[in-house]
Amino acid sequence: MTNLEKYNKAFMEALGITEDKLAGLEYNTIPEWDSVGHMQLIAAIEDAFDIMIDTDDIIDLSSYEKGKELIAKYEVEL
Amino acid sequence: MKSLEGKTAVITGCLQGIGRAAMDMFARNGANVFACSLKRTEEFENHIEELKNECGVEIIPVYFDMMDDESIKSAVKEIQKAKIPIDALVNIAGTDKDALFQMVKMDDLRSTYQVNVFAQILFSQYIVKLMLRHGKGGSVIFTSSISGLEGRAGQLAYASSKAAIVAAAKTMAAELGTSKIRVNTIAPGFIDTEMYKDVPKETIENKIKRTALKRMGQPEEIASVLMFLASERSSHITGQVIRIDGGKGV
Numbered sequence: 658m659t660n661l662e663k664y665n666k667a668f669m670e671a672l673g674i675t676e677d678k679l680a681g682l683e684y685n686t687i688p689e690w691d692s693v694g695h696m697q698l699i700a701a702i703e704d705a706f707d708i709m710i711d712t713d714d715i716i717d718l719s720s721y722e723k724g725k726e727l728i729a730k731y732e733v734e735l
Numbered sequence: 736m737k738s739l740e741g742k743t744a745v746i747t748g749c750l751q752g753i754g755r756a757a758m759d760m761f762a763r764n765g766a767n768v769f770a771c772s773l774k775r776t777e778e779f780e781n782h783i784e785e786l787k788n789e790c791g792v793e794i795i796p797v798y799f800d801m802m803d804d805e806s807i808k809s810a811v812k813e814i815q816k817a818k819i820p821i822d823a824l825v826n827i828a829g830t831d832k833d834a835l836f837q838m839v840k841m842d843d844l845r846s847t848y849q850v851n852v853f854a855q856i857l858f859s860q861y862i863v864k865l866m867l868r869h870g871k872g873g874s875v876i877f878t879s880s881i882s883g884l885e886g887r888a889g890q891l892a893y894a895s896s897k898a899a900i901v902a903a904a905k906t907m908a909a910e911l912g913t914s915k916i917r918v919n920t921i922a923p924g925f926i927d928t929e930m931y932k933d934v935p936k937e938t939i940e941n942k943i944k945r946t947a948l949k950r951m952g953q954p955e956e957i958a959s960v961l962m963f964l965a966s967e968r969s970s971h972i973t974g975q976v977i978r979i980d981g982g983k984g985v
Contacts, residue, residue, distance in 0.1 A: 693913065700868045709812050712860055 872915025
């Protein structure tokens with residue numbers, strides 16, 4: 658599985674959504690991505706890449722695309 | 736069945752006093768423990784080995800400095816790497832710098848808040864994140880003090896930081912309830928620990944006189960309440976402050 662596939666899988670499983678909903682997806686724009694869903698998403702991403710995301714980055718992860726930028730800081734190449 | 740059988744707890748301040756008593760009691764009641772401490776000593780590590788053998792549980796020492804956020808993060812990474820689901824977080828480590836209001840140095844105030852408030856919130860953020868992963872909920876416990884509830888002359892930094900952690904815990908309780916994570920605070924009174932080793936005997940006797948039980952508490956008497964709050968026996972208790980003070984002021 659590529660890193661991008663892992664990243665997408667984390668979103669789909671944590672938020673319970675399908676792949677076609679990912680592009681352009683932003684925090685709090687769907688019921689599934691509320692504050693509880695956000696922490697489930699963070700846990701899924703951390704598990705997928707065996708990383709620990711800093712609190713500042715948890716706050717900044719405000720969209721599917723922004724998340725891609727942020728996890729690059731943790732030496733994960735998508 | 737032991738009340739914490741199969742559970743795993745992260746306990747800070749395990750080197751001595753209440754933290755040590757909590758580590759011992761949790762292990763003897765079946766819990767695996769991440770035993771956190773600032774200092775690494777031979778006595779501490781030997782004690783852990785003996786306790787592991789006696790209880791048949793995992794006790795993993797974790798060393799970090801609550802004055803240093805990076806050190807806290809490294810400790811959490813260490814805990815995360817063990818991949819053991821966390822059921823309870825017991826925040827005991829703290830600091831105390833006494834001075835009258837007009838004499839409080841801002842650096843002392845900041846360092847007290849760093850250890851007693853900021854570091855505990857940061858550490859809890861990370862550990863709760865690990866708790867949320869297994870979805871079974873958990874228990875987070877903070878250690879305040881009767882000083883934090885009542886105030887006390889000469890303890891501005893300590894008392895106000897201990898009051899702050901009560902409000903933080905109540906807020907966390909309100910937010911984490913739907914994730915089945917309970918958050919409570921204990922407020923010990925006069926407990927026979929290192930904290931009182933340099934306090935004059937007369938001062939201690941005066942404090943004891945103001946309690947109904949007319950004696951200092953023992954660390955084990957605090958540990959037993961921590962164990963109750965960490966266990967399923969307190970499954971409907973959250974957002975509370977429990978005084979353990981021998982009936983001070985009653």
